[in-house]
Amino acid sequence: DADVTQTPRNRITKTGKRIMLECSQTKGHDRMYWYRQDPGLGLRLIYYSFDVKDINKGEISDGYSVSRQAQAKFSLSLESAIPNQTALYFCATSDPGLKQETQYFGPGTRLLVL
């Protein structure tokens, strides 16, 4: 079974709709991240969380919110989706016990906002 799972894998929605992307992990890591990937732009950090009570904005947090329901779960919400939020979204985890820790990525959620 995959260590980092994301649901849904694909989603089509309309402008103005609220949508939630979910991430679960079985790696036991405290740190979790949400990124978006756009063609030609690489990955950009949206939000990150060091534990259940510690949530921080990344470089492109506007229009997004997150919830860390438990150590293993980190959800990303688009309160009112707009077309330029069409992208591939990745969740990742890491273990702070290791210097220069490796991040482990989920398979991604492909989101299309019409």
Place this chain on the structure above:
Amino acid sequence: GDSVTQMEGPVTLSEEAFLTINCTYTATGYPSLFWYVQYPGEGLQLLLKATKADDKGSNKGFEATYRKETTSFHLEKGSVQVSDSAVYFCALSAVTGFQKLVFGTGTRLLVSP
């Protein structure tokens, strides 16, 4: 701020050809450097990393050497296979504060039989 620049793709090669994907970086201090690979339909996975100058990271026949003097971390493989077709991302881990990853834009590699 910190940044990573990598060559644009796609890179198209025949099986058993030599591969180089260039990566240079700009950062304060001495960041750790990574190559991640994304196979079709999958998330990113770590391919190799180097944490200090002159370190060589290697995995699955791929190698990259941390060159402080040229601020580079070029990815190489002596003989590519069709199964190496993927998108490759160079990244650095910031030195100060939260060690976030800064990614390059990715380079798509296409290997034909």
